[in-house]
Amino acid sequence: MSSKERAVVWVRPRIPLVALAGVLGTWASVARGPAAGGDLAKLTGALARSAETAPEDVGDIRWEPSGGALADATIGRWALFLARTPGEDTRDVWRARVRVSPEGSVLDVGGAHDLTNTPLGDDHALVVHASHAAFVTRAYGQEQSVTALDLDGEGKQNTTSAPLDRWMASMTNLQQTGAREGVGRTEIALESPAAAAALSIDDAGLSIVLYDGDRRRVALRQRGARLDFAHAQMVPPSPGLRADPSIHLPKRFSHWAVDTLRAVPWIGPAPVAWLEDQALAARDAYRRLAFRASGVDERLDVSTKDAVAAPLDTSQASVEEAHWPPPRVPSIWKSVEQGEGVWSPPDVPWLRKVPGATDDAPSPFSMTFVRPDEERPYVKVILLAMDMRQLDLDMEAGVEDPEPLTGPHGSGRIPRDPNVYRRVVAAFNGAFKTEHGHYGMMVHKHVLLPPLPGAATAVVLDDDRVGLGTWGTDKKGGGIEGVADDAVVSFRQNLDPLIDHGQVNPTGRNLWGFTLPGKGAQTERTGLCVTTSGHLLYAWGEDVSATTLAKAMAMGGCDYAMHLDMNPYHTGFLFAAIDDFVGKKYRSQLLSPAMSIPTDRYIQYSPKDFFYVLVHNGVPPAIAGASAWQPDEGTQPPPSWLPGVWRTRVDARVEILDVESGRAIWRVRAGGREATASNPLRALGGGEAQRVLLAVGAGIAPERAPRGLATDGRLSVPVHGGADSGAVVVSPEGKIALVRAAEAEAVDAHADMLELPIAFWNGKSAAGTEGPLESRAAIGTTPSGRVVIARGAFTSAAPLADALARAGCDKALVLDRGAHADATLDRAGTSSPPRSSYDQSVLYAIATPLRPRAFRFDPSSLVAQSAGSK
Numbered sequence: 001m002s003s004k005e006r007a008v009v010w011v012r013p014r015i016p017l018v019a020l021a022g023v024l025g026t027w028a029s030v031a032r033g034p035a036a037g038g039d040l041a042k043l044t045g046a047l048a049r050s051a052e053t054a055p056e057d058v059g060d061i062r063w064e065p066s067g068g069a070l071a072d073a074t075i076g077r078w079a080l081f082l083a084r085t086p087g088e089d090t091r092d093v094w095r096a097r098v099r100v101s102p103e104g105s106v107l108d109v110g111g112a113h114d115l116t117n118t119p120l121g122d123d124h125a126l127v128v129h130a131s132h133a134a135f136v137t138r139a140y141g142q143e144q145s146v147t148a149l150d151l152d153g154e155g156k157q158n159t160t161s162a163p164l165d166r167w168m169a170s171m172t173n174l175q176q177t178g179a180r181e182g183v184g185r186t187e188i189a190l191e192s193p194a195a196a197a198a199l200s201i202d203d204a205g206l207s208i209v210l211y212d213g214d215r216r217r218v219a220l221r222q223r224g225a226r227l228d229f230a231h232a233q234m235v236p237p238s239p240g241l242r243a244d245p246s247i248h249l250p251k252r253f254s255h256w257a258v259d260t261l262r263a264v265p266w267i268g269p270a271p272v273a274w275l276e277d278q279a280l281a282a283r284d285a286y287r288r289l290a291f292r293a294s295g296v297d298e299r300l301d302v303s304t305k306d307a308v309a310a311p312l313d314t315s316q317a318s319v320e321e322a323h324w325p326p327p328r329v330p331s332i333w334k335s336v337e338q339g340e341g342v343w344s345p346p347d348v349p350w351l352r353k354v355p356g357a358t359d360d361a362p363s364p365f366s367m368t369f370v371r372p373d374e375e376r377p378y379v380k381v382i383l384l385a386m387d388m389r390q391l392d393l394d395m396e397a398g399v400e401d402p403e404p405l406t407g408p409h410g411s412g413r414i415p416r417d418p419n420v421y422r423r424v425v426a427a428f429n430g431a432f433k434t435e436h437g438h439y440g441m442m443v444h445k446h447v448l449l450p451p452l453p454g455a456a457t458a459v460v461l462d463d464d465r466v467g468l469g470t471w472g473t474d475k476k477g478g479g480i481e482g483v484a485d486d487a488v489v490s491f492r493q494n495l496d497p498l499i500d501h502g503q504v505n506p507t508g509r510n511l512w513g514f515t516l517p518g519k520g521a522q523t524e525r526t527g528l529c530v531t532t533s534g535h536l537l538y539a540w541g542e543d544v545s546a547t548t549l550a551k552a553m554a555m556g557g558c559d560y561a562m563h564l565d566m567n568p569y570h571t572g573f574l575f576a577a578i579d580d581f582v583g584k585k586y587r588s589q590l591l592s593p594a595m596s597i598p599t600d601r602y603i604q605y606s607p608k609d610f611f612y613v614l615v616h617n618g619v620p621p622a623i624a625g626a627s628a629w630q631p632d633e634g635t636q637p638p639p640s641w642l643p644g645v646w647r648t649r650v651d652a653r654v655e656i657l658d659v660e661s662g663r664a665i666w667r668v669r670a671g672g673r674e675a676t677a678s679n680p681l682r683a684l685g686g687g688e689a690q691r692v693l694l695a696v697g698a699g700i701a702p703e704r705a706p707r708g709l710a711t712d713g714r715l716s717v718p719v720h721g722g723a724d725s726g727a728v729v730v731s732p733e734g735k736i737a738l739v740r741a742a743e744a745e746a747v748d749a750h751a752d753m754l755e756l757p758i759a760f761w762n763g764k765s766a767a768g769t770e771g772p773l774e775s776r777a778a779i780g781t782t783p784s785g786r787v788v789i790a791r792g793a794f795t796s797a798a799p800l801a802d803a804l805a806r807a808g809c810d811k812a813l814v815l816d817r818g819a820h821a822d823a824t825l826d827r828a829g830t831s832s833p834p835r836s837s838y839d840q841s842v843l844y845a846i847a848t849p850l851r852p853r854a855f856r857f858d859p860s861s862l863v864a865q866s867a868g869s870k
Contacts, residue, residue, distance in 0.1 A: 061080070073099060073102065093147075095177060351365070382541070403449075463661075465855060574588050574597070712751075713749040726761070760805060772795065781811055
């Protein structure tokens, strides 16, 4: 056989392989060839038909990297695009897998997934490079946030590790994104929304340019920032921008199954809720049967049937100690268990105390338990009271819930700011998932869900007060009577009020979390309330209905209460002391070992929103060039174990005295040589004279250069006025304010007024000319309400004005009405106590008991019962 014949014999059986190789070569040659989806109209139509809820107005299609022509034709190639959900006006970012031919023609679309679902936020400026994408979210006429996507998957953002947890996470990712690996996400929150934004993306990171000012981009201010993909951080750190990587947390199988089934369109929440109720009812029946079988005889004490009646208003009782700890709660049972109804501090020896508090300060927490269910004597509800003189409250959204209508999700953890986390002493669960009522939430001015009229609401104000009440329907957006809209920093809502003015379930609500009408599922439930004394109370019960929970809270003295979250693993309270997050340098302990949440919930990551509790820091902010603040050695306002008057020195020459807001009221009294032609008040009367903390002199106004003076609403000397003139105005309630002289010409009934020269005003100094070296004094106020007095020997008031500005004051007046201003400052409890009267006019600070900072608010206008349930 010739060589040619042998070649033919060898080649003939291999012809199919050669042909296949040629085909594969052809596929490979076009793998990076023509762009997919050349027929844009066909692609857009296919994408719009790709989901059960078909997206509308499809546009801005961006292709993810190709897997090769063969993979693109068989498996499909991912595409990102912007589209609207039917019935909505704003666009979301969608993702779909599209099969395309080697020439780029659309073969079909395998399904589309809405990655953002922000009904109030319009996603735009979509950019894609390699395995990363980014977009901007706009709402309320401004850019609210930027989101970066890792298209390769969640990676380290998926914190699951056990095989079952990994499988559940992959199924969730498949349901939500179409890929088992999911989509990594980093949310970049803008603390100050921008007028416009521009994005550019490369292999290493995302560059962001924000424009502030005129929306038409006329004379816009520009600021830039960059997100480093490798570390999911702003590099360098950018003020006003916070990058938070989304976290995929493990779930219990039961909760994962419930959430997964609810998300299936043809199943929905109702059948799942029915199954939950059946399971809870079966467990409750078993427990009641087991208790009856035990033979324990528990009988009601009919003499205590009023124990759950509306509590008396005790806001004035024990005012010096703010009715703390709460009074004992009587049992409704004849046989009282040990500790039942008796308040005691929790056994947490490492619990942090308020800065500056003395050793005899009481614990800021007090707890007990009650048995409020007349049909289930074994059911206990834990009540934990929080002393709101010593504590502050704040809140944070979870990494999953609430689901924001615009902008990023929450961080799901206690803030990483050392000034915050080193004050945190506790944290507890928030409210329902978004899908169970869409109840509102705002965190530090970022609105995740708008408020619902008529919903029970907890608010945090800019002065650290905490309010609970029913949200109103003010057309301008406000919902709280007597509180300005911009004073609300954060809020969280849930359902109707559980208690209002001590009345349980005032709206007659039947549904408290997908329960059967008229029934109450026995499960873990939690609530938050404000007592008539102004303290907060957290309640947790393991086998309770909403009515039982409300009865327990009424027994604890609640004036207004709201229902929080329910069911195991969603509810819990933990104490915490955090030194640093690096190396997990923190301690935490559950309020009850029966609680199912992990002890690092809220400290590391929480899927749902939560509240956190901080010790109140009454120590004034540090001053550059000053020594550390110390409690003043004079008499302190009640409670004496918590200082309210502080002192320091600035540059060793200026003595500073600081009076915390809410610790004193103020009065003006005329000197014996002041305004002799009139008859102003020259001395304090009644009980106020016995509670004077200090008296600071302001000098005497000479007759040739009079300055305004009023006491108890009586104008003794009209305001002199002038560009360099201001006034101290004291309201009838004793609150002090510094105003321009022109604003003090009319004096309210029972108000005081003292005209003084301006030291500085809103950053502009007006401290006067040089003079002789003598003792001088000035008074300033901070935006938070602190009153600061500066004294020292100088040739002008300029050094005092500088010290007050560095102490945080935005306004200051010189305590010199023209003559005999010798910087007198007399302090109670020292060798120089205040006197009943002076030759010069004086400002008296009068001690007032520190009142708790929690309160019940009224809605701006009442509405009918709101709909929705968990």
